[in-house]
Amino acid sequence: MSEFVFLYRGGEGGRSPERAQQTMQKWMAWLKDLGAKGHIKDQGQPLERSGKLVKGKQKTVTDGPFAEAKDVVGGYTLIEARDLAQAVELSKGCPIFEVDGAVEVRPVMKMNV
Amino acid sequence: MGLDEHLFRREAGRMVATLTRIFGVHNLALAEDVVQDAFCRALEVWKFRGVPDNPAAWLMATAKNRALDVLRRDRTVRNFAPELGRLLESEWTLVPAVEEQFEPHAIRDDELRMMFSCCHPKLTEEAQVALILHILCGFSVDEVAGAFVSSHAAMEKRITRAKKVLARSKKLFDIVRGEDFTVRLPAVHRALYLLFNEGYHGASHESAVRTELCGEAMRLAGLLREHPPASTPATFALGALMCLHAARLPARLDSSGDLRSLFDQDRSRWDVGLVAEGQRLLDLSAAGPVLTEYHVEAAIAWVHTTAHGAGDTDWNTIVSLYDKLLAIRASPVVALNRAIAIAERDGPQRGLEEIHAIADSDRLVHYPFFHAALGEFELRCGRHETARDHFRRALAVARNSTERQFFEHRISACERPTHELAL
Numbered sequence: 001m002s003e004f005v006f007l008y009r010g011g012e013g014g015r016s017p018e019r020a021q022q023t024m025q026k027w028m029a030w031l032k033d034l035g036a037k038g039h040i041k042d043q044g045q046p047l048e049r050s051g052k053l054v055k056g057k058q059k060t061v062t063d064g065p066f067a068e069a070k071d072v073v074g075g076y077t078l079i080e081a082r083d084l085a086q087a088v089e090l091s092k093g094c095p096i097f098e099v100d101g102a103v104e105v106r107p108v109m110k111m112n113v
Numbered sequence: 114m115g116l117d118e119h120l121f122r123r124e125a126g127r128m129v130a131t132l133t134r135i136f137g138v139h140n141l142a143l144a145e146d147v148v149q150d151a152f153c154r155a156l157e158v159w160k161f162r163g164v165p166d167n168p169a170a171w172l173m174a175t176a177k178n179r180a181l182d183v184l185r186r187d188r189t190v191r192n193f194a195p196e197l198g199r200l201l202e203s204e205w206t207l208v209p210a211v212e213e214q215f216e217p218h219a220i221r222d223d224e225l226r227m228m229f230s231c232c233h234p235k236l237t238e239e240a241q242v243a244l245i246l247h248i249l250c251g252f253s254v255d256e257v258a259g260a261f262v263s264s265h266a267a268m269e270k271r272i273t274r275a276k277k278v279l280a281r282s283k284k285l286f287d288i289v290r291g292e293d294f295t296v297r298l299p300a301v302h303r304a305l306y307l308l309f310n311e312g313y314h315g316a317s318h319e320s321a322v323r324t325e326l327c328g329e330a331m332r333l334a335g336l337l338r339e340h341p342p343a344s345t346p347a348t349f350a351l352g353a354l355m356c357l358h359a360a361r362l363p364a365r366l367d368s369s370g371d372l373r374s375l376f377d378q379d380r381s382r383w384d385v386g387l388v389a390e391g392q393r394l395l396d397l398s399a400a401g402p403v404l405t406e407y408h409v410e411a412a413i414a415w416v417h418t419t420a421h422g423a424g425d426t427d428w429n430t431i432v433s434l435y436d437k438l439l440a441i442r443a444s445p446v447v448a449l450n451r452a453i454a455i456a457e458r459d460g461p462q463r464g465l466e467e468i469h470a471i472a473d474s475d476r477l478v479h480y481p482f483f484h485a486a487l488g489e490f491e492l493r494c495g496r497h498e499t500a501r502d503h504f505r506r507a508l509a510v511a512r513n514s515t516e517r518q519f520f521e522h523r524i525s526a527c528e529r530p531t532h533e534l535a536l
Contacts, residue, residue: 012153016253017121020152025116027160046157075161 003041003108004079004087008094010070011101026095031077039090042078049074070100078108116164119325121152124169125251128176130223134285135180135214137194138230141248141280147183151175177215181208195284222288224249225340228333229286232300233278240275241304242311247272250329260326262316262512294342301337302351302407305330309355313362316512324362331355349398350407356391357414360384372519376423388418409438428458445476453486461490481507481516485523492527501527 034040049072051064066072081087084107091103117123125148132144154175155168165171184193188201200210213219231244246252246260258268288294312326334352337343364378373379395411413434420426435451448471456464468474468487477483488503501524508520 016256017125017148017152017251018119018253018256020156021116021119021121024156024160027156028163031160043161046161074157077161 001080002083002087002110004081004084005106005108006044006077006079006087006091006094007073007104007106008075008077008096009073009102009104011074011096011099012069023095023099026098030093030095033093034077034079034090039080040077041080044075044077046075047073071102073104074101116168119251120168121155121172122251124172125152126227126249127220127224128173129248129251130227131214131220132176132180134219134223134226135184135194135197135211137192137197138282138285139280140191140193141276143183147176147179150179173215173220177211181211184211221336221339224333224336225288225343226285228336229288229294229297229301230279230282231275232297232304233282234300235278236275238303238307240271241300242307243268243271244275244279245304245308245333246326246329248276249333260315260317260322261311288340288342298343298345299347301343302347302405305334305337306351306407308333309358313358320366320515327355327359327362331359346398346401346403347405347407349394350405350411353391353394353398354407354411354414356387356394357411357418360387360391360418366515370515370518371522372515375417380421383418391415391418404437404441406438406442409434409441413438423457426457428454432458445471445473446480448472448474449477449480449483449486456486456490461493464490465494479510481510481512481520483507484510485520488523488527492523497527 031040031043035043049064049069051066053062053064053066054060055062079087079090081090084105087105087107091105094101094103096103128148128151129141129144132147133141136144151172155172159165159168184201184207187193193201197210200206214223227249228245231248232241236244243257243261246257247254252260254269254272255265257263257272258265261268286293286297309327309330312323312328312330315323315326317323331352334348334355337348338352360383361375361378363384364380364382365373367373367379391411392415395415398408398411413431416427416431416434431454432451435447435454438447439451449468452464452467452471455467465487468483468490471477474483484503484507488500488507491497491503492500504520504523504527508517508524511517511520
């Protein structure tokens with residue numbers, strides 16, 4: 001098994017309370033299903049969409065956001081999968097696609113190469 | 114941890130009502146933004162960390178904290194609720210003042226204030242109902258449009274205009290001062306009645322949506338009963354009529370999803386709890402000399418509830434109740450229902466005469482059950498072809514697939530020879 005990080009980009013929540021609740025319930029069901037199948041190493045955390053950016057030799061501090069709203073990382077999950085292809089397949093169940101978001105699938109580098 | 118099916122929607126109404134109280138009615142849009150923001154946070158956090166033990170309290174606390182942020186940030190550039198004015202100036206007073214607004218009894222009063230505010234006399238009844246559904250019941254514009262089978266554009270226009278009227282009304286309705294209260298209460302009754310009716314008789318084909326509308330109307334009517342100046346005999350009568358009708362909802366569709374008329378329903382599927390609650394409220398409504406349309410409608414529903422079927426229904430009483438209802442609030446639909454009761458009492462030919470005598474029956478041509486009643490009575494008189502034509506007209510104006518299916522069955526009933534119908 002290898003480890004992968006799912007980075008959730010964009011896809012702000014539902015327009016109406018009802019849609020927001022439905023979206024959230026889909027997320028919880030999806031993560032639960034991944035967990036039941038042994039693919040979740042760490043469920044991860046949500047990230048605030050604002051913060052600070054510290055940059056350069058001068059260590060200049062600027063306010064977020066750090067990217068276009070549609071690209072901001074809103075959270076991550078640590079996944080276990082056979083290979084990149086399987087990790088990609090697993091990501092396809094993510095409800096973020098219903099709200100125009102994206103999942104970035106990144107393999108975690110292995111120590112013993 | 115599971116979640117109530119419509120928790121977000123229900124809490125949205127409570128949160129907007131309370132935040133509007135704090136921010137002032139002119140800042141309604143700001144209150145809505147803060148609520149939207151709280152839901153975004155819940156969505157982001159809960160999907161990773163699971164639903165908290167008390168999700169409603171979590172949402173309220175989030176809204177409260179965001180409200181404090183906004184009040185601190187904007188206190189120099191924006192006017193908030195005038196009664197909050199001085200309290201905003203120091204942290205010592207700000208936090209307790211806002212905390213107090215989030216006490217359960219304060220939130221309930223805020224819901225009432227908003228309910229009365231939505232029934233602004235400058236708004237049409239349709240706009241009042243749409244606004245209540247949108248603001249107090251947390252329905253999105255799309256969901257309100259869906260419930261009323263209206264286009265998104267038309268509903269958005271109606272709600273946007275209604276919100277402007279509300280935001281310009283300077284302050285929320287005062288639910289404490291007696292005089293205005295008595296004047297506005299009938300408008301609130303009417304709006305809740307229409308909301309319930311939209312659920313009960315409305316056009317949406319999804320029975321789930323319609324049950325929700327009835328449920329929301331009943332919830333808001335319950336809030337009125339908890340607030341003494343609003344718990345008048347008319348309020349009890351309105352609650353009674355809602356309970357007695359809602360009790361029949363489970364039996365309106367049979368196991369194959371077909372519409373069942375009142376006399377064709379499996380009465381064992383009626384909700385006995387709601388019947389009992391309806392009776393209790395009906396008893397409470399009997400205090401005082403005022404007889405409203407809600408009293409009469411509740412009484413009609415009660416007569417139906419106590420009968421075992423069409424055969425032993427007390428049609429005499431029902432006809433005289435419809436006479437009373439016509440005297441209080443005349444409408445072609447009430448006249449149609451009276452004609453149906455007369456047909457049950459005196460036979461189909463008398464029913465047809467009464468229907469033809471309805472003065473403004475042209476207002477009923479888009480109402481499918483007008484044609485269906487004509488069809489039913491012609492059929493009982495043995496005039497199959499005429500009956501079929503009426504049912505075809507009903508089918509042409511049917512508003513959803515359940516109604517269409519029902520009228521198609523009636524049309525095929527007209528094809529059968531008479532002796533089979535008798536079976």
